[in-house]
Amino acid sequence: MTTAKDLMPGEGNPFLAMSRRFEAAAQLMKLDPGLFEILRHPAKEVTVYLPVQLDDGTIKVFVGYRVHHNIARGPGKGGIRYAPDVHIDEVRALAAWMTWKCSVVDIPFGGAKGGIACDPRKMSRGELERLTRRYTASIIEVLGPESDIPAPDVNTDEQVMAWIMDTYSMHAGNTVTSVVTGKPVALGGSKGRKDSTGVGVHLMTLRSMALRDLKPQGARVLVQGFGNVGGVAARECHATGMKVVGISDVTGGYHNQNGIDIPSALEHVARHKTLAGFKGADPVGNDEFLELPCEVLIPAALENQITSRNAARLQARVVVEGANGPTTVEADRILEERDVLVVPDILANAGGVTVSYFEWVQDRVGYFWTEQRVKRRMKKIMNRAFEEIGGFMEKYRVGMRIAAYMLAIHRVAEVHKMRGIYA
Numbered sequence: 001m002t003t004a005k006d007l008m009p010g011e012g013n014p015f016l017a018m019s020r021r022f023e024a025a026a027q028l029m030k031l032d033p034g035l036f037e038i039l040r041h042p043a044k045e046v047t048v049y050l051p052v053q054l055d056d057g058t059i060k061v062f063v064g065y066r067v068h069h070n071i072a073r074g075p076g077k078g079g080i081r082y083a084p085d086v087h088i089d090e091v092r093a094l095a096a097w098m099t100w101k102c103s104v105v106d107i108p109f110g111g112a113k114g115g116i117a118c119d120p121r122k123m124s125r126g127e128l129e130r131l132t133r134r135y136t137a138s139i140i141e142v143l144g145p146e147s148d149i150p151a152p153d154v155n156t157d158e159q160v161m162a163w164i165m166d167t168y169s170m171h172a173g174n175t176v177t178s179v180v181t182g183k184p185v186a187l188g189g190s191k192g193r194k195d196s197t198g199v200g201v202h203l204m205t206l207r208s209m210a211l212r213d214l215k216p217q218g219a220r221v222l223v224q225g226f227g228n229v230g231g232v233a234a235r236e237c238h239a240t241g242m243k244v245v246g247i248s249d250v251t252g253g254y255h256n257q258n259g260i261d262i263p264s265a266l267e268h269v270a271r272h273k274t275l276a277g278f279k280g281a282d283p284v285g286n287d288e289f290l291e292l293p294c295e296v297l298i299p300a301a302l303e304n305q306i307t308s309r310n311a312a313r314l315q316a317r318v319v320v321e322g323a324n325g326p327t328t329v330e331a332d333r334i335l336e337e338r339d340v341l342v343v344p345d346i347l348a349n350a351g352g353v354t355v356s357y358f359e360w361v362q363d364r365v366g367y368f369w370t371e372q373r374v375k376r377r378m379k380k381i382m383n384r385a386f387e388e389i390g391g392f393m394e395k396y397r398v399g400m401r402i403a404a405y406m407l408a409i410h411r412v413a414e415v416h417k418m419r420g421i422y423a
Contacts, residue, residue: 011304011330017093025406031409046066047065055127064135065088066142068111069092069113070110074102074110075149077148077353079154081153081154082116086117094153096111097324100346101346101349101350103408104407105354108357118131136163136164144176144179145178149360150179158184161182161184161189164180190374197349198300200349201232209318212341221295222297223244223248224248224299225249225301226265229322234298237296249275252284252285255284293315299319299322311327312334317341319340323345342399347400358377390403
């Protein structure tokens with residue numbers, strides 16, 4: 001796996017990477033200097049220290065964050081992640097990416113993100129519940145259906161969202177289902193929400209392959225990360241005739257040049273929680289995995305996986321970013337020189353936030369849609385965004401990532417112009 005010492009100075013800092021891409025897009029747009037200053041900074045940052053009693057009776061203090069990057073277009077929207085290496089620059093970057101992601105698909109949300117530095121694999125269910133409720137109570141002033149709406153992210157799920165919703169509702173004195181998305185359907189969650197990010201990644205894979213004259217039938221695909229995003233994307237690719245030759249998770253990579261039986265792999269993970277012991281493919285190292293022969297690479301794990309260290313050795317013709325920030329700025333330059341098409345995260349994985357918007361709408365009106373209607377509307381929105389980005393690519397002669405940033409920045413900047421500066 002790539003470590004900080006393998007990278008160029010500053011290459012692994014996600015907020016710096018986001019800022020450099022924002023600046024490049026803003027300069028090409030000749031963005032007003034005042035708007036540039038507004039959009040390059042977060043609007044609000046909250047850091048909280050969370051004392052939690054562990055099962056053995058000891059007290060441990062965890063550090064949590066919630067960042068609003070920009071809420072000019074609507075309430076802050078963004079997930080909450082639990083991981084040992086969560087830090088403020090990561091949360092800042094993720095919040096900014098949510099601003100641009102919501103703007104790209106033109107839904108009325110701003111960008112927010114949260115996280116707690118913890119290792120959920122070493123915590124009991126009771127400890128995770130106490131941590132979640134303490135975190136929710138500590139940031140409750142910024143939460144709300146009209147101000148900030150969390151969702152699941154790395155190592156959080158619909159159960160964590162249920163605890164957040166319940167804690168917020170207890171303080172409010174009534175049930176407030178619309179304060180989070182990604183909840184269980186029985187608590188006001190939307191049908192189709194769980195699979196939406198992976199389904200959207202698959203849709204963008206098909207659209208981007210067409211730009212490179214690649215046919216789905218038999219196209220070799222690598223999927224890094226086999227969780228809710230990567231697993232669903234792999235399933236959808238397999239179902240449309242693509243040959244998924246590699247999958248990976250925390251236990252390593254698994255490769256079969258003849259194609260992996262994805263339903264069997266999903267069944268294995270459902271039984272064993274990880275891919276460890278899966279017999280349908282040969283183990284490969286994480287570094288080697290990304291460089292295996294393929295037409296399409298879907299990085300759906302964590303940030304900083306495609307870097308200056310390995311970008312020149314990737315064999316994919318198309319990279320579709322299922323994760324947030326998997327490709328560094330330096331790697332982008334190398335891939336562009338090699339004519340590798342990169343579908344940026346703020347478009348590729350926007351299916352999740354699009355259906356989160358649908359969930360928020362359904363909760364607020366108290367009327368719920370069929371899964372078919374959810375998927376149909378999500379695909380319509382993402383297809384429209386893909387085509388609008390294509391217009392910016394053609395007009396400004398830029399790659400897809402910078403074009404996506406330009407579209408997103410344009411929409412947020414226009415709202416700021418109309419609203420003005422409160423003084």
